[in-house]
Amino acid sequence: MNSVDLNADLGEGFGRWALGDDDALLGVVTSANVACGFHAGDPSTMHRICGAAVERSVAIGAQVGYRDLAGFGRRRIDYDLDELRDDILYQMGALEAFCRVAGGRVAYVKPHGALYNTAAVDEGQAGAVVAAVRAYDAALPVLCQPGSVLSRLAAGAGITVVGEGFADRGYRADGTLMPRSLPGAVVHNPDEVVARAVRMAVEQVVETADGELVPAPVASICVHGDTPGAVQLATRVRAGLTRAGLVVEPFRP
Structure with a gap:
């Protein structure tokens, strides 16, 4: 690889409640996964983030999730699959409206939280994500974990799949993310996070977590925007990628 994308979840406040420093992160990342109102994100926040992202040439992705504000979208919900498809469609359309007002567009789709993890292994929910993307715009790439059920179904439906790696999350032996309830699920050491990001990209x-190496064919690296010191960490990750000879820019499907 001679280039890599750096993404973060943004716009995850709601009403008077703020989470993370969105404006500062928009000066570091090249893609913004913007919450669409179901797990977080209100209309005014979406409006503001889309405008700022367009001004800074940051790609905008629809970060679609469960209808779960109270649980921040991190609790699995066993949806009726048609309802899940329609909820995802609704979220994409809402974000697209604010992108259009800002002079931009939704450039990709990324599931959030429990939906991300469930669609990685569950054919029903992965299929609902794929059905929503195909119905809305089959040219939209899906940002997801390489080798997941979602990546397989999306590719099978003719949708571009962009592999994503998590610099600050622990991995299991099968290449899936460790549940956040387990020790080591979140990597806190900044030097380790940078080294992991560079290794994945290069x-x-x-x-x-067991010290084994598993394939991670990724084109985008995620740094979570809701962790303490996220801006400083993302800045260090970007600097590390640049030192490794990589151009940090939005992925090009």
């Missing part, structure tokens, strides 16, 4: 592998 070598296309990631070290698991």
